[in-house]
Amino acid sequence: xxxxxNGWTNYATWRINLEMISDQEIHRNEDYVDECKNGDTYKLSxxxxxxxxxxLYTENQLTYxxxxxxxxxxxxxxxxxxxxxDYEESHCDNxxxxxxxxxxxxxxxxxxxxxxxxxxxxxPKG
Numbered sequence: 001x002x003x004x005x006n007g008w009t010n011y012a013t014w015r016i017n018l019e020m021i022s023d024q025e026i027h028r029n030e031d032y033v034d035e036c037k038n039g040d041t042y043k044l045s046x047x048x049x050x051x052x053x054x055x056l057y058t059e060n061q062l063t064y065x066x067x068x069x070x071x072x073x074x075x076x077x078x079x080x081x082x083x084x085x086d087y088e089e090s091h092c093d094n095x096x097x098x099x100x101x102x103x104x105x106x107x108x109x110x111x112x113x114x115x116x117x118x119x120x121x122x123x124p125k126g
Contacts, residue, residue: 012073017082020052026083028098035080036087037096045080052076093117 008014026032026048035044052074056067090099092109094117099109108114 009075009078010073012070013075013078016052016071016074017079020055021048021079021083032083036084037091039084039088041077041080041084044083045076048079048083049074049076094120 005011005014008017026036026044032044032047034040035047049071052071053068056064056071058064058067091097092099092113093107094113095109097109097113099107103110105111105114108117
């Protein structure tokens with residue numbers, strides 16, 4: 001029976017995110033930024049699974065088998081949701097540029113982006 005661990009689906013998800021993913025700043029990595037920009041959780045979850053499996057290499061087959069069994073319990077979709085959420089919180093809602101919290105205006109990188117977004121959201125569609 002699986003139980004939550006530190007707010008994550010299970011221990012394996014928490015541990016893999018903590019040890020292999022969270023410090024990598026995935027949302028800043030060129031290989032994964034498109035998935036973050038587009039909010040493609042499924043594609044990012046597959047990429048994260050591939051990333052983890054590629055980094056499990058060991059010459060000891062038994063160790064590798066145990067590691068793969070552990071990774072099989074990981075909820076990569078949950079990790080991808082977390083990465084995309086971090087990306088959205090750290091990038092401008094209008095232009096997707098990274099936010100500088102010293103100069104940003106709420107969820108926008110500048111006053112100009114905020115005004116542009118307001119104009120776009122209030123103008124008639126069509």
